[in-house]
Amino acid sequence: MNYFYLYFIIGYYTYSVLGLIIDIFTIDNRINSMNIFSVKKNYIKVSHLVNTNVLLRSIPFLFLAELMYINYEDVSYITFLCQYIVTLILGSNLEYLLHRLRHTNYLYNYHSKHHTQKLLFGYMTFYEHPYDFYLSMILIIFPALLRFSPSITHSWILLYLYKTVIIDHCNLFFYGKHYNLHHEVKKYNFGYKYIDNFCSTFNNNYSIIKKKNDDIKESDIKNLSPFDNYKCYSYLCKTHDKESKIKYNLGKLHYSNFF
Numbered sequence: 001m002n003y004f005y006l007y008f009i010i011g012y013y014t015y016s017v018l019g020l021i022i023d024i025f026t027i028d029n030r031i032n033s034m035n036i037f038s039v040k041k042n043y044i045k046v047s048h049l050v051n052t053n054v055l056l057r058s059i060p061f062l063f064l065a066e067l068m069y070i071n072y073e074d075v076s077y078i079t080f081l082c083q084y085i086v087t088l089i090l091g092s093n094l095e096y097l098l099h100r101l102r103h104t105n106y107l108y109n110y111h112s113k114h115h116t117q118k119l120l121f122g123y124m125t126f127y128e129h130p131y132d133f134y135l136s137m138i139l140i141i142f143p144a145l146l147r148f149s150p151s152i153t154h155s156w157i158l159l160y161l162y163k164t165v166i167i168d169h170c171n172l173f174f175y176g177k178h179y180n181l182h183h184e185v186k187k188y189n190f191g192y193k194y195i196d197n198f199c200s201t202f203n204n205n206y207s208i209i210k211k212k213n214d215d216i217k218e219s220d221i222k223n224l225s226p227f228d229n230y231k232c233y234s235y236l237c238k239t240h241d242k243e244s245k246i247k248y249n250l251g252k253l254h255y256s257n258f259f
């Protein structure tokens with residue numbers, strides 16, 4: 001037993017929580033900042049599909065990955081190293097190829113679901129139509145299908161999740177522009193920059209991406225019931241006063257903001 005399922009779900013939710021911390025506490029690092037209302041609205045909107053994909057639809061694939069290692073004998077260090085290099089090169093190219101295929105007429109019927117979510121954040125990475133998600137799962141377990149060392153599959157699962165959840169979908173100003181542009185102009189930037197460059201699908205016209213600040217509006221506060229208004233008070237009082245600023249940040253963590 002290699003516990004691929006645990007690696008997958010713990011990896012996904014850990015990176016998603018990191019993403020949530022970015023969304024709430026470091027909004028200046030995001031291309032499009034989210035206020036606490038849009039965090040709540042968007043997380044709730046995607047949660048059913050994301051959780052069903054990650055927790056249930058992934059099971060057959062990760063079970064298949066386990067089956068691939070029946071009677072498996074571990075490999076030498078040299079073979080391990082070669083397998084690792086092949087995994088990184090093949091994986092990044094496969095990611096590009098699959099993503100381009102998803103934008104062909106037939107598969108885009110399914111991939112378009114992912115692109116309907118306009119605001120990017122880590123947790124929405126697997127906001128995908130089930131068929132589209134199955135393609136993602138093939139990519140995630142491909143080292144197991146080749147019967148590479150189980151440690152390589154573990155490491156690939158975590159690396160791939162880090163790349164797609166944090167680098168691609170967390171909307172970070174410094175790392176996420178390349179992929180963010182893909183969500184704006186869908187025929188460019190399918191994978192790593194160097195592969196896009198090689199295949200002439202690279203676009204670095206980042207001026208298309210405009211930093212939008214999703215500020216809390218007066219109307220958002222007015223529409224709250226007095227009870228909610230009270231619960232939200234601590235983060236709604238924007239201030240430069242040091243003590244209130246700490247309260248403002250801590251208030252965002254109030255459980256009521258997530259239910």
Ligand SMILES: [Zn+2]
Binds near residue numbers: 099186
């Ligand atoms: Zn796409």
Ligand SMILES: [Zn+2]
Binds near residue numbers: 114125
């Ligand atoms: Zn995406």
